[in-house]
Amino acid sequence: MMKKAFATFLVLLGGALPAAAQSQFQSTFELGIGYTRPATENADMVTFLLQAEDFFVETGIGIRSKAGVILATPSGGIQGGDTVFSWLVRGAVRPFVVGNTTGHVGVEFSLHSNSAVDSHGEIGTKVGLGGFLGVSHPLTDHLNFAVHMFPIAFEFGGKDTITKIGVAEISAHVIF
Secondary structure (H helix, E strand, O other), X not given: OHXXXXXXXXXXXXXXXXXXXXXXXXXXXXXXXXXXXXXXXXXXXXXXXXXXXXXXXXXXXXXXXXXXXXEEOOOOOEEEXXXXXXXXXXXXXXXEEEOOEEEXXXXXXXXXXXXXXXXXXXXXXXXXXXXXXXXXXEOOOOEEEEEEEEEEEEEEOOOOOEEEEEEEEEEEEEEO
């Protein structure tokens, strides 16, 4: 009787251990589509969000017509005002949860065509780079809002590097 109970215990323990080992590496992923702005503050973007318990990755595009840099030419004409195409990649770790609110610490990279004037007077692409702290909160099962604060963000590609201090943005995503 004792051997049978011990054997049953070992079988149950053996069945439980692999399940526990697998679950420590599993995470729940959520996909979403929504709205955000980059730290450069000059584009409304449609973004796609992949979030898990410990991290999130977001990428998106934005298009603005007749919104590029406008320059006066030496002959008195006007150059620029072209369509601006923007692309964003944002990623963060999610180190804490308080109730339903999740904290984020991450970085953002963005490109914006026709948005910068270089030292030769040519219109080119602006590059945005910034680090952020933020929080997200699900208002419902399928609607998630996030606010990110960029203590410092940079814009490259023009004659001068632009440094922005204390920029904030808000995002809203419908989660599938």
